[in-house]
Amino acid sequence: MPTKKVKLEKSDVSNKSQTEGWFYTDTVKDHFFNPRNLFYSNEDAEGYEYDAVGMVGSPACGDMMKIWIKCSEEQDCIKECKWQTFGCASAIASTSIMSEMVTEGGGMKLDDAMSMKPKDINDKLGGLPSRKFHCSVLGDKALRMAINNYFEETDQSDRKIEEKTRVIDKLSKTTDHDIEEAVLEGARTFEEVQKKTKVGIGNPKVQMDVEQLLRFYVEKYFGENAL
Amino acid sequence: MKEIYLDHASTTYVRDEVLGIMNKYFQDEYGNPGSFHTIGLRPKRAMAKARELVRDIINAKRVEEIIFTGSGTESVNLAIKGITEKYDTGHIIISTIEHEAVTETLYYLEHTKGWDVTKVPVDKYGLVNPKDVEDAIRPDTKLVTIMYANNEIGTIQPIEQIGKICRKKKVLFHTDACQAGGVLDLDVEKLNVDMMTLNGSKIYGPKGIGMLYKKNTVKLVPLIHGGGQEFGYRSGTQNVAFIMGFAEALRLGQSEREKENKRLIKLRTMLEVGILRSIDKTFLNGHPVKRLPNNANITISDIEGEAMMLYLNEFGICTSSGSACTSLTLEPSHVILAMGLPYEVAHGTLRFTLGRKTTKKDVEKIIEVLPGIVETLRKISPVNVNMDKLEIQGEKVYAN
Numbered sequence: 001m002p003t004k005k006v007k008l009e010k011s012d013v014s015n016k017s018q019t020e021g022w023f024y025t026d027t028v029k030d031h032f033f034n035p036r037n038l039f040y041s042n043e044d045a046e047g048y049e050y051d052a053v054g055m056v057g058s059p060a061c062g063d064m065m066k067i068w069i070k071c072s073e074e075q076d077c078i079k080e081c082k083w084q085t086f087g088c089a090s091a092i093a094s095t096s097i098m099s100e101m102v103t104e105g106g107g108m109k110l111d112d113a114m115s116m117k118p119k120d121i122n123d124k125l126g127g128l129p130s131r132k133f134h135c136s137v138l139g140d141k142a143l144r145m146a147i148n149n150y151f152e153e154t155d156q157s158d159r160k161i162e163e164k165t166r167v168i169d170k171l172s173k174t175t176d177h178d179i180e181e182a183v184l185e186g187a188r189t190f191e192e193v194q195k196k197t198k199v200g201i202g203n204p205k206v207q208m209d210v211e212q213l214l215r216f217y218v219e220k221y222f223g224e225n226a227l
Numbered sequence: 228m229k230e231i232y233l234d235h236a237s238t239t240y241v242r243d244e245v246l247g248i249m250n251k252y253f254q255d256e257y258g259n260p261g262s263f264h265t266i267g268l269r270p271k272r273a274m275a276k277a278r279e280l281v282r283d284i285i286n287a288k289r290v291e292e293i294i295f296t297g298s299g300t301e302s303v304n305l306a307i308k309g310i311t312e313k314y315d316t317g318h319i320i321i322s323t324i325e326h327e328a329v330t331e332t333l334y335y336l337e338h339t340k341g342w343d344v345t346k347v348p349v350d351k352y353g354l355v356n357p358k359d360v361e362d363a364i365r366p367d368t369k370l371v372t373i374m375y376a377n378n379e380i381g382t383i384q385p386i387e388q389i390g391k392i393c394r395k396k397k398v399l400f401h402t403d404a405c406q407a408g409g410v411l412d413l414d415v416e417k418l419n420v421d422m423m424t425l426n427g428s429k430i431y432g433p434k435g436i437g438m439l440y441k442k443n444t445v446k447l448v449p450l451i452h453g454g455g456q457e458f459g460y461r462s463g464t465q466n467v468a469f470i471m472g473f474a475e476a477l478r479l480g481q482s483e484r485e486k487e488n489k490r491l492i493k494l495r496t497m498l499e500v501g502i503l504r505s506i507d508k509t510f511l512n513g514h515p516v517k518r519l520p521n522n523a524n525i526t527i528s529d530i531e532g533e534a535m536m537l538y539l540n541e542f543g544i545c546t547s548s549g550s551a552c553t554s555l556t557l558e559p560s561h562v563i564l565a566m567g568l569p570y571e572v573a574h575g576t577l578r579f580t581l582g583r584k585t586t587k588k589d590v591e592k593i594i595e596v597l598p599g600i601v602e603t604l605r606k607i608s609p610v611n612v613n614m615d616k617l618e619i620q621g622e623k624v625y626a627n
Contacts, residue, residue, distance in 0.1 A: 060570035084609035088533035
């Protein structure tokens, strides 16, 4: 007879070796093997004159992205976007295609670039395997950070969109807002939130904070007994 | 393009000799070994011979101690649940680097049946200290299960000593020896084990066949009930073809292991030295000496494992990685983390596991293409880890 009744947080029949493999679209492969908008060399990178830079993630959490932008003040758009990414094929392809999206057709308007979502990048890639979606969530954040920095530099601070949120995990730059979104998208456990946001990877001590917020948002949107 | 398969720890191909023996039991000797007529008797006799062969190879005392199952994972499940089913609850000891067959089974028992699990740590080489096992044993400890050799880093555990301690403390001891089947000494008397798991898919035998050695005095509750095959421990008509294949693969592997191990160690060393010399900020994982002869697990800093794997795949080179991106949990491999490797570099591990068909040319090809791949990915990467400041459980990581 069982002596302790604990709900299984994950199914006893799920583990990593049991999941199906994944396939990348040709677009993902193309951007992974032929990344666009890279620096040609170290000298090229060091001598690069940019308007603003943004960086998120850390090697500890498995993904890290740095984005340099050059903008046109008259046209209020992005003219050049260079980047560096530490991460898997999905992360590299995501940043590469994002750099293309914001510079093609004469450059994306800053306001449009500011409101770019991971889903836009994912759609453009022809879809990442669902379990690799999280790899594309850092690119748009790095871009927003760079644009905010650009506004700061060019006396347009009023246009900055500060995410009025609290950073829960400094490594992955996950905010309470990100956790709210994850809950709205269906996450109900810490692992599910982590899958969507990368929160706590390489920084396990934030788990309690995340679980508290998770309960808060689930109750807020789905009622007290939803968990 | 020639495909270079360096993922033998995942699975191996079936050797011709093995396949040759198996073929006979699909159409010619297809009988049910449980039948009384001659068509059933012939496979029954063949199977009995195979069981005797396996018994002799692992130095078991009786044929009843050899139970054929459907996989290594099933054998592990039988060894663990076969014991736990007999009690309301209790305590089990494992290491932090066990295979999922063990960890997930215990996760289940912990969360649904209230079993207590102690995971003894490993040192920076992935080695269990037998003293830790001894200290973890409690009056209610029902089982200790520690793997013989690890699937990711190849470290070989001091099974003999751990077994001795378990004997002294009168606690049952199981070892998952799937990675050791073709390369290490499997003498259960020497190893002091009460149970041992083996399977076909890592030893150039077929997939879908496992074996559990179970000392005659150990009583298990079966997982599968039915016609009472395998001495009542595993019902279901025996897969005679696979049993024959498994026994032959084990026999061949064991009879050739000394010679083949020497060859593999030579090639493996060439691979390691080649990579560590030509690429900076790299280091080897696992024990320098107490390691499977075919295993080379290498960390390459500043870049991520899946990206490297994908590039290598473009050159026809098949490897595996302990990076988070190859797992479901988004965490790097639990084995890599258990050795105390910092997260900063844990995502950048590559595992090469060599095999019977691996040649010097294959190794040369890897040494030729890997530096270029690393250079490409490092150029894209914003990370530049300071190796002098990296610490593994208090000790500096050695680069090159």
